[in-house]
Amino acid sequence: MAITVGEIAVKTLIANNIDQLYCLPGVQNDDFFDVLYDNTKNIKPIHTRHEQGAAYMALGAAMATGKPQVFSIVPGPGFLNSTAALSTAYAVNAPVFALIGQIPLGAIGKGYGLLHEIPDQLSVIKSLTKQANRIENAESASKILTDAFSSLQSGRPRPVGVEIPVNIWNSKVDKIPQDLVGYPESGPILNTDQIEEAAALLNKSHKPIIIVGGGAQNFSVEVNQLSKSLSAPVIAFRNGHGIMDGSSQLSVTLPAGRELWGECDVVLAIGTRCQTAQMQWGVDDHMKIIHIDIDDEEIGRINTPEIGINADLKDALPSLLDNMSGKEKYRNDWVKKVNEVKLKYNKLFAEKLAPQLAWLAAIRAELPKNGIFVDELTQVGYVSRFAFESYSPRTFLSTGYQGTLGWGLASALGAAHARRDVPVVSISGDGGALYTISELATAARHNIPITAIIFNDNAFGNVRRFQIEKYNNRPIASDLKSPNFVKLAESFGVQGLKAKTPDELRNCLKKSFASGKPTVIEVPVGDFPSPWEFILMPKIRV
Numbered sequence: 001m002a003i004t005v006g007e008i009a010v011k012t013l014i015a016n017n018i019d020q021l022y023c024l025p026g027v028q029n030d031d032f033f034d035v036l037y038d039n040t041k042n043i044k045p046i047h048t049r050h051e052q053g054a055a056y057m058a059l060g061a062a063m064a065t066g067k068p069q070v071f072s073i074v075p076g077p078g079f080l081n082s083t084a085a086l087s088t089a090y091a092v093n094a095p096v097f098a099l100i101g102q103i104p105l106g107a108i109g110k111g112y113g114l115l116h117e118i119p120d121q122l123s124v125i126k127s128l129t130k131q132a133n134r135i136e137n138a139e140s141a142s143k144i145l146t147d148a149f150s151s152l153q154s155g156r157p158r159p160v161g162v163e164i165p166v167n168i169w170n171s172k173v174d175k176i177p178q179d180l181v182g183y184p185e186s187g188p189i190l191n192t193d194q195i196e197e198a199a200a201l202l203n204k205s206h207k208p209i210i211i212v213g214g215g216a217q218n219f220s221v222e223v224n225q226l227s228k229s230l231s232a233p234v235i236a237f238r239n240g241h242g243i244m245d246g247s248s249q250l251s252v253t254l255p256a257g258r259e260l261w262g263e264c265d266v267v268l269a270i271g272t273r274c275q276t277a278q279m280q281w282g283v284d285d286h287m288k289i290i291h292i293d294i295d296d297e298e299i300g301r302i303n304t305p306e307i308g309i310n311a312d313l314k315d316a317l318p319s320l321l322d323n324m325s326g327k328e329k330y331r332n333d334w335v336k337k338v339n340e341v342k343l344k345y346n347k348l349f350a351e352k353l354a355p356q357l358a359w360l361a362a363i364r365a366e367l368p369k370n371g372i373f374v375d376e377l378t379q380v381g382y383v384s385r386f387a388f389e390s391y392s393p394r395t396f397l398s399t400g401y402q403g404t405l406g407w408g409l410a411s412a413l414g415a416a417h418a419r420r421d422v423p424v425v426s427i428s429g430d431g432g433a434l435y436t437i438s439e440l441a442t443a444a445r446h447n448i449p450i451t452a453i454i455f456n457d458n459a460f461g462n463v464r465r466f467q468i469e470k471y472n473n474r475p476i477a478s479d480l481k482s483p484n485f486v487k488l489a490e491s492f493g494v495q496g497l498k499a500k501t502p503d504e505l506r507n508c509l510k511k512s513f514a515s516g517k518p519t520v521i522e523v524p525v526g527d528f529p530s531p532w533e534f535i536l537m538p539k540i541r542v
Contacts, residue, residue, distance in 0.1 A: 002172040006035040012145040015180040022054040026074030028101030031169035049438040055085030060414030062094040072099040076116030089159040091400040096159040105165040125161040132161035138173035149182025187312035199323035205266035208232040214239030215271020222317035231331035241396035246389030253386040255534040256345040262540035282539035356383040362502035366509035371423040376408035378429035379528040406435025416450040430456040430482040440492040443518035451512040489520035
């Protein structure tokens, strides 16, 4: 019996355990959604109010779960609306599948001026994904879709894309493979000699440190074991949070980590570019770096490490631990130094960043340890990256190097939809919040229990700060006229609350969590002290 490309697409999604589709339908994808109509028991469409909302929700769901998530939108302006989210997924290693419509196959590249036509859309998709392809006939559909799921789960987990022209959805083929599952490809072969060399170097070290990035999110147990066996502090920034329990004696945030970087003799970098440390803090001949990463292009990108190990961490870390077994030693003096440096910076934070810390403390006091915190580019958000304790993997979501202003609310919505078992809190400024505030309608429509905190200073606060401090007090185009966010929330049919103090914020959070309803909490604020001396820190090794 003949089967259409639309039917193949739906069957492939189901075969690969996709049970929700973040989407915004449109004319180039109507034939696909007509097939989806008969399969909503297996795949639930979560339709948003803007294409960026669909892509951000898929991103947030992927980051919160570590599992593939799919969004589907129309081509041209629809696809372009999603590209900030797709570029962020690329930056933070999120397994997001972009299923994009396209104009008729024969018209691509002709410049006819058809609805939603843009030049060379596929090249744009390719620039934001690890793999992208176009289905041009029914015979190739199952292989292209299955290969996309295979790529999504192989190697470094970055996004993939497939575009399907409008006149291909109903193309038919008589037979497709029974197995439509995309299986992960084999990873790089582990070099055991390098592992032995790395273990020997670590065991001989006097002041080792471990730096973790988003690539280590699935290996919290192994990282903690390595830290304990080496008495090595674990430094995380943004996407590495939660791999090491933030309350642990050896968990170190970025500013304290910089000082320890200045003294360490061996660095073990796991699933990270180690960009901030190497480019901002500096390297010299008195430190040796061991870099383990599944992406061989990252090893040596900035500096040539002493030992560069291209390997899947699921192979490398157990092997490294086995080679260190029985050779551990407790480095008393180094642990003492770590504690002194942590105490020093905690006191500095308390002295210089008390307002931001008070709001973060209120959130931390009410958010359960397994609750999810979604960072944003706002004054409280910047401080959260080094002063908000996270206790387990995938509970601190951030944009990584993209710094995508406005991502927070919609991405948190995806996290809250995918992880209804835990509270999800997003923080935004009034500037960033309005990028995706329309998705409160999506929260109400699908009853997604997000708690969105909006710190309202009626400005693009960070832009304004730099204009004042760096440009002789000449602020321009950074003042805002923001709405009453409580009334705005209520107009969408979601709960709107206001907190003027950290204690009031705690009460609002309790009310939000207890209700299980989507909630916006507006927090009116003024100017905050600058956090940038703790983020843009100068070289300590040259």
